[in-house]
Amino acid sequence: MDGFQGKGFTKAPQVKRPKFALESKISRKLDTAAEGKLVSGTRPFFQILLAGTKWKGQNRLKSLREVKTAKMRFLEAGSPDNAQVVILGAPFEEASSYRKGSALAPTAIRRASQSIESYSAIFRADLRDIALGDAGDLVLSTQPDEALTQIASAVEEFLLTGRRVVVLGGDHSVTIGVITGIRRVLPQLQVAVLDAHSDWRDSYNGSRYSHACTIRRIWEMVEGRVWVAGTRSFVGNEDWSRYVSIEELPGKLDPSRPTYLSIDIDAIDPSLCPGVGNPEPGGLKYEQVISLFQAMRNFTVVGMDIVEVHPPYDPAEVTAVTAAKLIQEGILAFWGK
Numbered sequence: 001m002d003g004f005q006g007k008g009f010t011k012a013p014q015v016k017r018p019k020f021a022l023e024s025k026i027s028r029k030l031d032t033a034a035e036g037k038l039v040s041g042t043r044p045f046f047q048i049l050l051a052g053t054k055w056k057g058q059n060r061l062k063s064l065r066e067v068k069t070a071k072m073r074f075l076e077a078g079s080p081d082n083a084q085v086v087i088l089g090a091p092f093e094e095a096s097s098y099r100k101g102s103a104l105a106p107t108a109i110r111r112a113s114q115s116i117e118s119y120s121a122i123f124r125a126d127l128r129d130i131a132l133g134d135a136g137d138l139v140l141s142t143q144p145d146e147a148l149t150q151i152a153s154a155v156e157e158f159l160l161t162g163r164r165v166v167v168l169g170g171d172h173s174v175t176i177g178v179i180t181g182i183r184r185v186l187p188q189l190q191v192a193v194l195d196a197h198s199d200w201r202d203s204y205n206g207s208r209y210s211h212a213c214t215i216r217r218i219w220e221m222v223e224g225r226v227w228v229a230g231t232r233s234f235v236g237n238e239d240w241s242r243y244v245s246i247e248e249l250p251g252k253l254d255p256s257r258p259t260y261l262s263i264d265i266d267a268i269d270p271s272l273c274p275g276v277g278n279p280e281p282g283g284l285k286y287e288q289v290i291s292l293f294q295a296m297r298n299f300t301v302v303g304m305d306i307v308e309v310h311p312p313y314d315p316a317e318v319t320a321v322t323a324a325k326l327i328q329e330g331i332l333a334f335w336g337k
């Protein structure tokens with residue numbers, strides 16, 4: 001963990017945290033899961049069995065038990081055990097409003113990662129020089145509240161042991177679970193988001209955890225410390241101060257706070273990344289996202305995600321390749337040596 005100390009994140013602080021509605025509602029269900037039951041069906045890669053009797057402190061990581069070896073890990077990633085940066089698949093797509101397919105994204109992104117180099121000429125660093133692990137995919141409930149709690153618990157495990165997380169969605173609701181987990185360890189978190197859509201609805205199709213509500217839920221959790229760039233689809237009642245240009249985004253963030261970056265791949269122009277659930281014309285260029293990475297390089301980034309890649313709508317697989325490349329560049333920008 002020594003490598004992280006210079007970035008202002010040493011050991012997990014013991015903090016009292018408020019209970020969020022999401023957590024209190026389903027903590028009872030989590031206890032059931034923690035008693036050793038396999039939480040839901042099977043996935044082609046890794047299954048994580050929630051074993052052990054109680055979820056307590058640093059020993060929690062041991063309760064995440066691999067029951068199947070991943071067939072393919074992300075480029076140059078090894079076991080998550082001694083990793084400082086952990087890739088975690090969250091193949092959940094039940095909160096999608098239009099078309100599904102994002103549950104296939106972790107597999108597609110890992111496969112696409114095999115096509116790129118591990119060295120970054122931009123950040124002059126190599127994935128092979130950092131302790132990168134791939135924990136495989138979570139086995140998730142199809143119920144949004146349960147799945148988000150599972151994601152939150154897994155992410156909390158990694159944060160408690162000083163690891164950084166890179167989460168592969170899934171639809172954008174996955175980010176609600178990730179931030180819930182990070183905030184248990186780092187309640188002062190701030191969040192930067194790239195998204196074509198404002199995701200500001202309080203509820204959608206009867207659910208507060210629809211992917212159309214993601215930014216609203218984050219905004220509530222982090223006491224307003226969220227800023228979003230790349231947005232060109234609004235409903236009209238947004239808190240407009242949250243939506244900024246990608247060039248303005250780093251200036252809104254406090255460099256001294258732990259920071260999370262969520263990338264909905266649909267923020268990038270659909271001519272570059274067509275394989276998404278809700279394409280929205282007029283998006284960002286790839287180079288603008290790289291410039292954001294450069295501007296955030298000295299921030300204390302504690303995690304990032306890439307969500308909403310839809311392999312069924314990605315005929316040339318370039319969306320998955322772009323996601324893999326952004327993960328590679330992001331890891332090296334924020335945690336490279």
Ligand SMILES: [Mn+2]
Pocket residue numbers: 172195196197264266267278308
């Ligand atoms: Mn979106």
